Amino acid sequence: MNILTQQAQFDHPCPIRNVLHRIGDQWSLLVLETLSRKTLRFNEIGREINDISKQMLSRTLKRLEQDGFITRTVFAEVPPRVEYALTDVGRSFLVPMQALVQWADANHATICESRRQY
Amino acid sequence: MNILTQQAQFDHPCPIRNVLHRIGDQWSLLVLETLSRKTLRFNEIGREINDISKQMLSRTLKRLEQDGFITRTVFAEVPPRVEYALTDVGRSFLVPMQALVQWADANHATICESRRQY
DNA sequence: AGCTTTCGGTCTACATTTGAGACTATCGTT
DNA sequence: AACGATAGTCTCAAATGTAGACCGAAAGCT
Structure with a gap:
Protein backbone atom coordinates (compact mmCIF):
# COMPACT_ATOMS: atom_id res chain seq x y z
CA MET A 1 0.00 0.00 0.00
CA ASN A 2 1.51 3.28 -1.03
CA ILE A 3 0.69 6.94 -0.64
CA LEU A 4 -1.52 6.84 -3.70
CA THR A 5 -3.56 3.81 -2.69
CA GLN A 6 -3.80 3.98 1.06
CA GLN A 7 -6.87 6.15 1.18
CA ALA A 8 -8.53 5.25 -2.09
CA GLN A 9 -9.16 1.71 -1.01
CA PHE A 10 -11.18 2.91 1.96
CA ASP A 11 -13.34 5.00 -0.34
CA HIS A 12 -12.28 8.23 1.26
CA PRO A 13 -13.82 11.07 -0.69
CA CYS A 14 -10.59 12.89 -1.53
CA PRO A 15 -7.35 10.92 -1.53
CA ILE A 16 -4.31 12.05 -3.46
CA ARG A 17 -5.09 9.29 -5.86
CA ASN A 18 -8.45 10.83 -6.53
CA VAL A 19 -6.76 14.08 -7.51
CA LEU A 20 -4.24 12.38 -9.74
CA HIS A 21 -6.96 10.29 -11.30
CA ARG A 22 -8.62 13.46 -12.54
CA ILE A 23 -5.55 15.11 -13.95
CA GLY A 24 -4.28 11.78 -15.22
CA ASP A 25 -7.01 11.36 -17.77
CA GLN A 26 -6.74 11.73 -21.48
CA TRP A 27 -7.41 15.46 -21.78
CA SER A 28 -7.09 17.44 -18.53
CA LEU A 29 -3.39 18.23 -18.80
CA LEU A 30 -3.88 19.31 -22.37
CA VAL A 31 -6.73 21.64 -21.48
CA LEU A 32 -4.82 23.18 -18.58
CA GLU A 33 -1.77 23.72 -20.75
CA THR A 34 -3.93 25.36 -23.38
CA LEU A 35 -5.44 27.71 -20.81
CA SER A 36 -2.05 28.49 -19.27
CA ARG A 37 -1.39 31.24 -21.83
CA LYS A 38 -4.76 32.94 -21.84
CA THR A 39 -8.46 32.80 -21.19
CA LEU A 40 -10.28 31.05 -24.02
CA ARG A 41 -13.76 30.24 -25.23
CA PHE A 42 -15.09 26.71 -25.60
CA ASN A 43 -14.47 26.34 -29.31
CA GLU A 44 -11.13 28.10 -29.11
CA ILE A 45 -9.89 25.43 -26.75
CA GLY A 46 -11.26 22.76 -29.04
CA ARG A 47 -9.47 24.25 -32.03
CA GLU A 48 -6.17 24.48 -30.17
CA ILE A 49 -6.26 20.88 -29.04
CA ASN A 50 -7.62 19.97 -32.41
CA ASP A 51 -8.50 16.32 -31.87
CA ILE A 52 -10.71 16.42 -28.81
CA SER A 53 -14.41 15.74 -29.29
CA LYS A 54 -16.92 18.33 -28.10
CA GLN A 55 -18.27 15.81 -25.64
CA MET A 56 -14.96 15.14 -23.97
CA LEU A 57 -14.05 18.82 -23.98
CA SER A 58 -17.33 19.57 -22.28
CA ARG A 59 -16.87 16.87 -19.66
CA THR A 60 -13.25 17.74 -19.02
CA LEU A 61 -14.05 21.42 -18.54
CA LYS A 62 -16.90 20.57 -16.21
CA ARG A 63 -14.71 18.42 -14.00
CA LEU A 64 -11.90 20.96 -13.96
CA GLU A 65 -14.44 23.57 -12.94
CA GLN A 66 -15.87 21.34 -10.21
CA ASP A 67 -12.40 20.70 -8.87
CA GLY A 68 -11.64 24.42 -8.85
CA PHE A 69 -8.91 24.49 -11.49
CA ILE A 70 -10.82 26.77 -13.84
CA THR A 71 -13.73 29.23 -13.89
CA ARG A 72 -16.57 29.28 -16.41
CA THR A 73 -18.05 32.64 -17.31
CA VAL A 74 -21.16 32.88 -19.44
CA PHE A 75 -21.92 36.11 -21.26
CA ALA A 76 -25.57 36.75 -22.07
CA GLU A 77 -24.97 37.33 -25.75
CA VAL A 78 -26.12 35.80 -28.96
CA PRO A 79 -24.40 33.77 -30.20
CA PRO A 80 -23.41 32.62 -26.71
CA ARG A 81 -19.98 33.34 -25.30
CA VAL A 82 -18.46 31.22 -22.55
CA GLU A 83 -14.98 31.89 -21.30
CA TYR A 84 -12.74 29.54 -19.38
CA ALA A 85 -9.87 30.78 -17.24
CA LEU A 86 -7.47 29.29 -14.72
CA THR A 87 -8.08 29.92 -11.02
CA ASP A 88 -5.28 30.46 -8.51
CA VAL A 89 -5.38 26.74 -7.79
CA GLY A 90 -5.16 26.03 -11.51
CA ARG A 91 -2.21 28.37 -11.88
CA SER A 92 -0.42 26.83 -8.93
CA PHE A 93 -0.86 23.45 -10.57
CA LEU A 94 1.02 24.68 -13.63
CA VAL A 95 4.27 24.60 -11.66
CA PRO A 96 4.52 20.82 -11.18
CA MET A 97 2.78 20.27 -14.51
CA GLN A 98 5.35 22.27 -16.41
CA ALA A 99 8.13 20.35 -14.71
CA LEU A 100 6.51 17.24 -16.14
CA MET B 1 -1.75 24.78 -31.20
CA ASN B 2 0.42 24.37 -28.14
CA ILE B 3 3.56 22.54 -27.20
CA LEU B 4 1.60 19.39 -26.53
CA THR B 5 -0.35 19.33 -29.76
CA GLN B 6 1.97 20.78 -32.34
CA GLN B 7 3.66 17.53 -33.26
CA ALA B 8 0.94 15.02 -32.46
CA GLN B 9 -1.31 16.29 -35.19
CA PHE B 10 1.33 15.56 -37.80
CA ASP B 11 1.60 12.01 -36.55
CA HIS B 12 5.18 12.41 -35.49
CA PRO B 13 6.26 9.23 -33.78
CA CYS B 14 7.36 10.78 -30.48
CA PRO B 15 5.95 14.18 -29.51
CA ILE B 16 5.83 15.35 -25.93
CA ARG B 17 2.16 14.63 -26.06
CA ASN B 18 2.90 11.03 -26.86
CA VAL B 19 5.02 10.78 -23.72
CA LEU B 20 2.41 12.45 -21.54
CA HIS B 21 -0.28 10.28 -23.02
CA ARG B 22 1.50 7.22 -21.71
CA ILE B 23 2.13 8.48 -18.24
CA GLY B 24 -1.25 10.16 -18.16
CA ASP B 25 -3.18 6.94 -18.26
CA GLN B 26 -5.05 5.30 -15.46
CA TRP B 27 -2.22 3.26 -13.95
CA SER B 28 1.28 4.25 -15.04
CA LEU B 29 1.92 6.82 -12.32
CA LEU B 30 0.67 4.37 -9.73
CA VAL B 31 2.98 1.62 -10.94
CA LEU B 32 5.99 3.92 -11.06
CA GLU B 33 5.26 5.20 -7.59
CA THR B 34 4.97 1.63 -6.35
CA LEU B 35 8.32 0.71 -7.88
CA SER B 36 9.97 3.86 -6.56
CA ARG B 37 10.72 2.22 -3.23
CA LYS B 38 11.97 -1.12 -4.41
CA THR B 39 12.09 -3.78 -7.10
CA LEU B 40 8.95 -5.89 -7.07
CA ARG B 41 7.43 -8.97 -8.67
CA PHE B 42 4.31 -8.88 -10.83
CA ASN B 43 1.85 -9.95 -8.17
CA GLU B 44 3.52 -7.84 -5.51
CA ILE B 45 2.81 -4.74 -7.57
CA GLY B 46 -0.76 -5.90 -8.08
CA ARG B 47 -1.23 -6.39 -4.34
CA GLU B 48 0.19 -2.96 -3.53
CA ILE B 49 -2.05 -1.17 -5.97
CA ASN B 50 -4.83 -3.47 -4.93
CA ASP B 51 -7.50 -2.56 -7.47
CA ILE B 52 -5.74 -2.97 -10.77
CA SER B 53 -6.74 -5.90 -12.98
CA LYS B 54 -4.03 -8.34 -14.05
CA GLN B 55 -4.63 -7.39 -17.64
CA MET B 56 -4.07 -3.70 -17.09
CA LEU B 57 -1.08 -4.36 -14.88
CA SER B 58 0.38 -6.52 -17.62
CA ARG B 59 -0.24 -3.92 -20.31
CA THR B 60 1.00 -1.04 -18.20
CA LEU B 61 4.22 -2.84 -17.32
CA LYS B 62 4.77 -3.78 -20.95
CA ARG B 63 4.43 -0.18 -22.11
CA LEU B 64 6.62 1.15 -19.33
CA GLU B 65 9.23 -1.40 -20.32
CA GLN B 66 8.97 -0.47 -24.00
CA ASP B 67 9.38 3.18 -23.14
CA GLY B 68 12.43 2.42 -21.02
CA PHE B 69 11.04 3.37 -17.62
CA ILE B 70 11.44 -0.09 -16.14
CA THR B 71 13.26 -3.37 -16.70
CA ARG B 72 11.71 -6.83 -16.66
CA THR B 73 13.84 -9.71 -15.43
CA VAL B 74 12.65 -13.30 -15.70
CA PHE B 75 14.13 -15.97 -13.44
CA ALA B 76 13.93 -19.54 -14.72
CA GLU B 77 12.32 -20.92 -11.60
CA VAL B 78 9.14 -22.70 -10.73
CA PRO B 79 6.85 -21.06 -9.89
CA PRO B 80 8.09 -18.31 -12.21
CA ARG B 81 9.65 -15.15 -10.84
CA VAL B 82 9.60 -11.91 -12.79
CA GLU B 83 11.02 -8.77 -11.28
CA TYR B 84 10.34 -5.21 -12.31
CA ALA B 85 12.73 -2.36 -11.49
CA LEU B 86 13.09 1.28 -12.43
CA THR B 87 15.75 2.25 -14.96
CA ASP B 88 17.77 5.47 -14.74
CA VAL B 89 15.18 7.10 -16.98
CA GLY B 90 12.43 5.84 -14.71
CA ARG B 91 14.20 7.18 -11.65
CA SER B 92 14.76 10.56 -13.28
CA PHE B 93 11.05 10.69 -13.97
CA LEU B 94 10.34 10.36 -10.26
CA VAL B 95 11.52 13.92 -9.70
CA PRO B 96 8.76 15.73 -11.61
CA MET B 97 6.30 13.00 -10.66
CA GLN B 98 6.87 13.48 -6.97
CA ALA B 99 6.42 17.22 -7.36
CA LEU B 100 3.00 16.39 -8.77
C1' DA C 1 -1.21 -39.77 -1.83
C1' DG C 2 -4.12 -35.97 -2.85
C1' DC C 3 -5.72 -31.17 -2.39
C1' DT C 4 -4.62 -26.27 -2.36
C1' DT C 5 -1.88 -22.35 -3.32
C1' DT C 6 1.46 -19.72 -5.99
C1' DC C 7 3.77 -17.97 -9.87
C1' DG C 8 2.93 -14.58 -14.33
C1' DG C 9 0.28 -14.10 -17.46
C1' DT C 10 -3.55 -14.79 -21.42
C1' DC C 11 -8.37 -15.32 -22.91
C1' DT C 12 -13.23 -14.47 -22.99
C1' DA C 13 -17.49 -12.22 -21.95
C1' DC C 14 -19.47 -8.27 -20.21
C1' DA C 15 -19.53 -3.21 -18.67
C1' DT C 16 -18.00 1.27 -19.14
C1' DT C 17 -15.97 5.11 -21.70
C1' DT C 18 -15.05 7.53 -25.75
C1' DG C 19 -15.76 9.33 -30.46
C1' DA C 20 -18.41 10.95 -34.64
C1' DG C 21 -21.86 13.33 -36.04
C1' DA C 22 -26.75 15.06 -35.84
C1' DC C 23 -29.43 18.51 -33.45
C1' DT C 24 -30.72 22.88 -30.80
C1' DA C 25 -31.89 28.34 -31.10
C1' DT C 26 -30.57 32.91 -32.35
C1' DC C 27 -28.20 36.28 -34.84
C1' DG C 28 -25.07 38.40 -38.61
C1' DT C 29 -23.47 37.83 -43.26
C1' DT C 30 -23.97 36.82 -48.05
C1' DA D 1 -33.32 32.68 -48.11
C1' DA D 2 -29.60 29.94 -46.97
C1' DC D 3 -25.13 29.56 -44.20
C1' DG D 4 -22.14 29.71 -40.54
C1' DA D 5 -20.80 30.62 -35.77
C1' DT D 6 -21.93 30.00 -30.92
C1' DA D 7 -21.87 26.08 -26.66
C1' DG D 8 -23.41 22.36 -25.73
C1' DT D 9 -26.36 17.80 -25.51
C1' DC D 10 -27.94 13.36 -27.50
C1' DT D 11 -27.55 8.99 -29.76
C1' DC D 12 -25.29 5.13 -31.64
C1' DA D 13 -21.19 2.66 -32.67
C1' DA D 14 -16.46 1.64 -31.52
C1' DA D 15 -12.82 1.16 -28.34
C1' DT D 16 -11.27 0.29 -23.91
C1' DG D 17 -11.40 -1.65 -19.22
C1' DT D 18 -12.84 -5.22 -15.66
C1' DA D 19 -13.77 -9.76 -13.55
C1' DG D 20 -12.90 -14.14 -13.49
C1' DA D 21 -11.67 -18.72 -15.62
C1' DC D 22 -7.68 -21.03 -17.08
C1' DC D 23 -2.72 -22.69 -17.73
C1' DG D 24 1.32 -26.17 -15.99
C1' DA D 25 4.61 -27.31 -12.67
C1' DA D 26 6.08 -27.35 -8.01
C1' DA D 27 5.86 -26.72 -3.02
C1' DG D 28 3.19 -27.07 1.40
C1' DC D 29 -0.42 -29.17 4.21
C1' DT D 30 -3.19 -33.05 5.85
Whole structure:
Protein backbone atom coordinates (compact mmCIF):
# COMPACT_ATOMS: atom_id res chain seq x y z
CA MET A 1 0.00 0.00 0.00
CA ASN A 2 1.51 3.28 -1.03
CA ILE A 3 0.69 6.94 -0.64
CA LEU A 4 -1.52 6.84 -3.70
CA THR A 5 -3.56 3.81 -2.69
CA GLN A 6 -3.80 3.98 1.06
CA GLN A 7 -6.87 6.15 1.18
CA ALA A 8 -8.53 5.25 -2.09
CA GLN A 9 -9.16 1.71 -1.01
CA PHE A 10 -11.18 2.91 1.96
CA ASP A 11 -13.34 5.00 -0.34
CA HIS A 12 -12.28 8.23 1.26
CA PRO A 13 -13.82 11.07 -0.69
CA CYS A 14 -10.59 12.89 -1.53
CA PRO A 15 -7.35 10.92 -1.53
CA ILE A 16 -4.31 12.05 -3.46
CA ARG A 17 -5.09 9.29 -5.86
CA ASN A 18 -8.45 10.83 -6.53
CA VAL A 19 -6.76 14.08 -7.51
CA LEU A 20 -4.24 12.38 -9.74
CA HIS A 21 -6.96 10.29 -11.30
CA ARG A 22 -8.62 13.46 -12.54
CA ILE A 23 -5.55 15.11 -13.95
CA GLY A 24 -4.28 11.78 -15.22
CA ASP A 25 -7.01 11.36 -17.77
CA GLN A 26 -6.74 11.73 -21.48
CA TRP A 27 -7.41 15.46 -21.78
CA SER A 28 -7.09 17.44 -18.53
CA LEU A 29 -3.39 18.23 -18.80
CA LEU A 30 -3.88 19.31 -22.37
CA VAL A 31 -6.73 21.64 -21.48
CA LEU A 32 -4.82 23.18 -18.58
CA GLU A 33 -1.77 23.72 -20.75
CA THR A 34 -3.93 25.36 -23.38
CA LEU A 35 -5.44 27.71 -20.81
CA SER A 36 -2.05 28.49 -19.27
CA ARG A 37 -1.39 31.24 -21.83
CA LYS A 38 -4.76 32.94 -21.84
CA THR A 39 -8.46 32.80 -21.19
CA LEU A 40 -10.28 31.05 -24.02
CA ARG A 41 -13.76 30.24 -25.23
CA PHE A 42 -15.09 26.71 -25.60
CA ASN A 43 -14.47 26.34 -29.31
CA GLU A 44 -11.13 28.10 -29.11
CA ILE A 45 -9.89 25.43 -26.75
CA GLY A 46 -11.26 22.76 -29.04
CA ARG A 47 -9.47 24.25 -32.03
CA GLU A 48 -6.17 24.48 -30.17
CA ILE A 49 -6.26 20.88 -29.04
CA ASN A 50 -7.62 19.97 -32.41
CA ASP A 51 -8.50 16.32 -31.87
CA ILE A 52 -10.71 16.42 -28.81
CA SER A 53 -14.41 15.74 -29.29
CA LYS A 54 -16.92 18.33 -28.10
CA GLN A 55 -18.27 15.81 -25.64
CA MET A 56 -14.96 15.14 -23.97
CA LEU A 57 -14.05 18.82 -23.98
CA SER A 58 -17.33 19.57 -22.28
CA ARG A 59 -16.87 16.87 -19.66
CA THR A 60 -13.25 17.74 -19.02
CA LEU A 61 -14.05 21.42 -18.54
CA LYS A 62 -16.90 20.57 -16.21
CA ARG A 63 -14.71 18.42 -14.00
CA LEU A 64 -11.90 20.96 -13.96
CA GLU A 65 -14.44 23.57 -12.94
CA GLN A 66 -15.87 21.34 -10.21
CA ASP A 67 -12.40 20.70 -8.87
CA GLY A 68 -11.64 24.42 -8.85
CA PHE A 69 -8.91 24.49 -11.49
CA ILE A 70 -10.82 26.77 -13.84
CA THR A 71 -13.73 29.23 -13.89
CA ARG A 72 -16.57 29.28 -16.41
CA THR A 73 -18.05 32.64 -17.31
CA VAL A 74 -21.16 32.88 -19.44
CA PHE A 75 -21.92 36.11 -21.26
CA ALA A 76 -25.57 36.75 -22.07
CA GLU A 77 -24.97 37.33 -25.75
CA VAL A 78 -26.12 35.80 -28.96
CA PRO A 79 -24.40 33.77 -30.20
CA PRO A 80 -23.41 32.62 -26.71
CA ARG A 81 -19.98 33.34 -25.30
CA VAL A 82 -18.46 31.22 -22.55
CA GLU A 83 -14.98 31.89 -21.30
CA TYR A 84 -12.74 29.54 -19.38
CA ALA A 85 -9.87 30.78 -17.24
CA LEU A 86 -7.47 29.29 -14.72
CA THR A 87 -8.08 29.92 -11.02
CA ASP A 88 -5.28 30.46 -8.51
CA VAL A 89 -5.38 26.74 -7.79
CA GLY A 90 -5.16 26.03 -11.51
CA ARG A 91 -2.21 28.37 -11.88
CA SER A 92 -0.42 26.83 -8.93
CA PHE A 93 -0.86 23.45 -10.57
CA LEU A 94 1.02 24.68 -13.63
CA VAL A 95 4.27 24.60 -11.66
CA PRO A 96 4.52 20.82 -11.18
CA MET A 97 2.78 20.27 -14.51
CA GLN A 98 5.35 22.27 -16.41
CA ALA A 99 8.13 20.35 -14.71
CA LEU A 100 6.51 17.24 -16.14
CA VAL A 101 6.22 18.77 -19.60
CA GLN A 102 9.87 19.77 -19.48
CA TRP A 103 10.89 16.29 -18.47
CA ALA A 104 8.87 14.89 -21.35
CA ASP A 105 10.49 17.35 -23.72
CA ALA A 106 13.98 16.50 -22.51
CA ASN A 107 13.41 12.75 -22.61
CA HIS A 108 11.13 12.02 -25.49
CA ALA A 109 13.95 11.28 -27.92
CA THR A 110 15.32 8.68 -25.50
CA ILE A 111 11.90 7.18 -25.03
CA CYS A 112 11.26 6.96 -28.75
CA GLU A 113 14.60 5.29 -29.25
CA SER A 114 13.67 2.80 -26.53
CA ARG A 115 10.41 2.03 -28.30
CA ARG A 116 12.15 1.52 -31.60
CA GLN A 117 14.67 -0.90 -30.14
CA TYR A 118 12.00 -2.96 -28.46
CA MET B 1 -1.75 24.78 -31.20
CA ASN B 2 0.42 24.37 -28.14
CA ILE B 3 3.56 22.54 -27.20
CA LEU B 4 1.60 19.39 -26.53
CA THR B 5 -0.35 19.33 -29.76
CA GLN B 6 1.97 20.78 -32.34
CA GLN B 7 3.66 17.53 -33.26
CA ALA B 8 0.94 15.02 -32.46
CA GLN B 9 -1.31 16.29 -35.19
CA PHE B 10 1.33 15.56 -37.80
CA ASP B 11 1.60 12.01 -36.55
CA HIS B 12 5.18 12.41 -35.49
CA PRO B 13 6.26 9.23 -33.78
CA CYS B 14 7.36 10.78 -30.48
CA PRO B 15 5.95 14.18 -29.51
CA ILE B 16 5.83 15.35 -25.93
CA ARG B 17 2.16 14.63 -26.06
CA ASN B 18 2.90 11.03 -26.86
CA VAL B 19 5.02 10.78 -23.72
CA LEU B 20 2.41 12.45 -21.54
CA HIS B 21 -0.28 10.28 -23.02
CA ARG B 22 1.50 7.22 -21.71
CA ILE B 23 2.13 8.48 -18.24
CA GLY B 24 -1.25 10.16 -18.16
CA ASP B 25 -3.18 6.94 -18.26
CA GLN B 26 -5.05 5.30 -15.46
CA TRP B 27 -2.22 3.26 -13.95
CA SER B 28 1.28 4.25 -15.04
CA LEU B 29 1.92 6.82 -12.32
CA LEU B 30 0.67 4.37 -9.73
CA VAL B 31 2.98 1.62 -10.94
CA LEU B 32 5.99 3.92 -11.06
CA GLU B 33 5.26 5.20 -7.59
CA THR B 34 4.97 1.63 -6.35
CA LEU B 35 8.32 0.71 -7.88
CA SER B 36 9.97 3.86 -6.56
CA ARG B 37 10.72 2.22 -3.23
CA LYS B 38 11.97 -1.12 -4.41
CA THR B 39 12.09 -3.78 -7.10
CA LEU B 40 8.95 -5.89 -7.07
CA ARG B 41 7.43 -8.97 -8.67
CA PHE B 42 4.31 -8.88 -10.83
CA ASN B 43 1.85 -9.95 -8.17
CA GLU B 44 3.52 -7.84 -5.51
CA ILE B 45 2.81 -4.74 -7.57
CA GLY B 46 -0.76 -5.90 -8.08
CA ARG B 47 -1.23 -6.39 -4.34
CA GLU B 48 0.19 -2.96 -3.53
CA ILE B 49 -2.05 -1.17 -5.97
CA ASN B 50 -4.83 -3.47 -4.93
CA ASP B 51 -7.50 -2.56 -7.47
CA ILE B 52 -5.74 -2.97 -10.77
CA SER B 53 -6.74 -5.90 -12.98
CA LYS B 54 -4.03 -8.34 -14.05
CA GLN B 55 -4.63 -7.39 -17.64
CA MET B 56 -4.07 -3.70 -17.09
CA LEU B 57 -1.08 -4.36 -14.88
CA SER B 58 0.38 -6.52 -17.62
CA ARG B 59 -0.24 -3.92 -20.31
CA THR B 60 1.00 -1.04 -18.20
CA LEU B 61 4.22 -2.84 -17.32
CA LYS B 62 4.77 -3.78 -20.95
CA ARG B 63 4.43 -0.18 -22.11
CA LEU B 64 6.62 1.15 -19.33
CA GLU B 65 9.23 -1.40 -20.32
CA GLN B 66 8.97 -0.47 -24.00
CA ASP B 67 9.38 3.18 -23.14
CA GLY B 68 12.43 2.42 -21.02
CA PHE B 69 11.04 3.37 -17.62
CA ILE B 70 11.44 -0.09 -16.14
CA THR B 71 13.26 -3.37 -16.70
CA ARG B 72 11.71 -6.83 -16.66
CA THR B 73 13.84 -9.71 -15.43
CA VAL B 74 12.65 -13.30 -15.70
CA PHE B 75 14.13 -15.97 -13.44
CA ALA B 76 13.93 -19.54 -14.72
CA GLU B 77 12.32 -20.92 -11.60
CA VAL B 78 9.14 -22.70 -10.73
CA PRO B 79 6.85 -21.06 -9.89
CA PRO B 80 8.09 -18.31 -12.21
CA ARG B 81 9.65 -15.15 -10.84
CA VAL B 82 9.60 -11.91 -12.79
CA GLU B 83 11.02 -8.77 -11.28
CA TYR B 84 10.34 -5.21 -12.31
CA ALA B 85 12.73 -2.36 -11.49
CA LEU B 86 13.09 1.28 -12.43
CA THR B 87 15.75 2.25 -14.96
CA ASP B 88 17.77 5.47 -14.74
CA VAL B 89 15.18 7.10 -16.98
CA GLY B 90 12.43 5.84 -14.71
CA ARG B 91 14.20 7.18 -11.65
CA SER B 92 14.76 10.56 -13.28
CA PHE B 93 11.05 10.69 -13.97
CA LEU B 94 10.34 10.36 -10.26
CA VAL B 95 11.52 13.92 -9.70
CA PRO B 96 8.76 15.73 -11.61
CA MET B 97 6.30 13.00 -10.66
CA GLN B 98 6.87 13.48 -6.97
CA ALA B 99 6.42 17.22 -7.36
CA LEU B 100 3.00 16.39 -8.77
CA VAL B 101 2.21 14.01 -5.93
CA GLN B 102 3.19 16.65 -3.40
CA TRP B 103 1.02 19.22 -5.11
CA ALA B 104 -1.89 16.77 -5.00
CA ASP B 105 -1.24 16.09 -1.34
CA ALA B 106 -1.09 19.78 -0.49
CA ASN B 107 -4.19 20.67 -2.47
CA HIS B 108 -6.55 17.77 -2.20
CA ALA B 109 -8.47 19.23 0.71
CA THR B 110 -9.09 22.41 -1.28
CA ILE B 111 -10.16 20.41 -4.30
CA CYS B 112 -12.55 18.28 -2.28
CA GLU B 113 -14.06 21.37 -0.76
CA SER B 114 -14.51 22.78 -4.24
CA ARG B 115 -16.29 19.62 -5.34
CA ARG B 116 -18.58 19.71 -2.35
CA GLN B 117 -19.56 23.32 -2.96
CA TYR B 118 -20.36 22.73 -6.59
C1' DA C 1 -1.21 -39.77 -1.83
C1' DG C 2 -4.12 -35.97 -2.85
C1' DC C 3 -5.72 -31.17 -2.39
C1' DT C 4 -4.62 -26.27 -2.36
C1' DT C 5 -1.88 -22.35 -3.32
C1' DT C 6 1.46 -19.72 -5.99
C1' DC C 7 3.77 -17.97 -9.87
C1' DG C 8 2.93 -14.58 -14.33
C1' DG C 9 0.28 -14.10 -17.46
C1' DT C 10 -3.55 -14.79 -21.42
C1' DC C 11 -8.37 -15.32 -22.91
C1' DT C 12 -13.23 -14.47 -22.99
C1' DA C 13 -17.49 -12.22 -21.95
C1' DC C 14 -19.47 -8.27 -20.21
C1' DA C 15 -19.53 -3.21 -18.67
C1' DT C 16 -18.00 1.27 -19.14
C1' DT C 17 -15.97 5.11 -21.70
C1' DT C 18 -15.05 7.53 -25.75
C1' DG C 19 -15.76 9.33 -30.46
C1' DA C 20 -18.41 10.95 -34.64
C1' DG C 21 -21.86 13.33 -36.04
C1' DA C 22 -26.75 15.06 -35.84
C1' DC C 23 -29.43 18.51 -33.45
C1' DT C 24 -30.72 22.88 -30.80
C1' DA C 25 -31.89 28.34 -31.10
C1' DT C 26 -30.57 32.91 -32.35
C1' DC C 27 -28.20 36.28 -34.84
C1' DG C 28 -25.07 38.40 -38.61
C1' DT C 29 -23.47 37.83 -43.26
C1' DT C 30 -23.97 36.82 -48.05
C1' DA D 1 -33.32 32.68 -48.11
C1' DA D 2 -29.60 29.94 -46.97
C1' DC D 3 -25.13 29.56 -44.20
C1' DG D 4 -22.14 29.71 -40.54
C1' DA D 5 -20.80 30.62 -35.77
C1' DT D 6 -21.93 30.00 -30.92
C1' DA D 7 -21.87 26.08 -26.66
C1' DG D 8 -23.41 22.36 -25.73
C1' DT D 9 -26.36 17.80 -25.51
C1' DC D 10 -27.94 13.36 -27.50
C1' DT D 11 -27.55 8.99 -29.76
C1' DC D 12 -25.29 5.13 -31.64
C1' DA D 13 -21.19 2.66 -32.67
C1' DA D 14 -16.46 1.64 -31.52
C1' DA D 15 -12.82 1.16 -28.34
C1' DT D 16 -11.27 0.29 -23.91
C1' DG D 17 -11.40 -1.65 -19.22
C1' DT D 18 -12.84 -5.22 -15.66
C1' DA D 19 -13.77 -9.76 -13.55
C1' DG D 20 -12.90 -14.14 -13.49
C1' DA D 21 -11.67 -18.72 -15.62
C1' DC D 22 -7.68 -21.03 -17.08
C1' DC D 23 -2.72 -22.69 -17.73
C1' DG D 24 1.32 -26.17 -15.99
C1' DA D 25 4.61 -27.31 -12.67
C1' DA D 26 6.08 -27.35 -8.01
C1' DA D 27 5.86 -26.72 -3.02
C1' DG D 28 3.19 -27.07 1.40
C1' DC D 29 -0.42 -29.17 4.21
C1' DT D 30 -3.19 -33.05 5.85
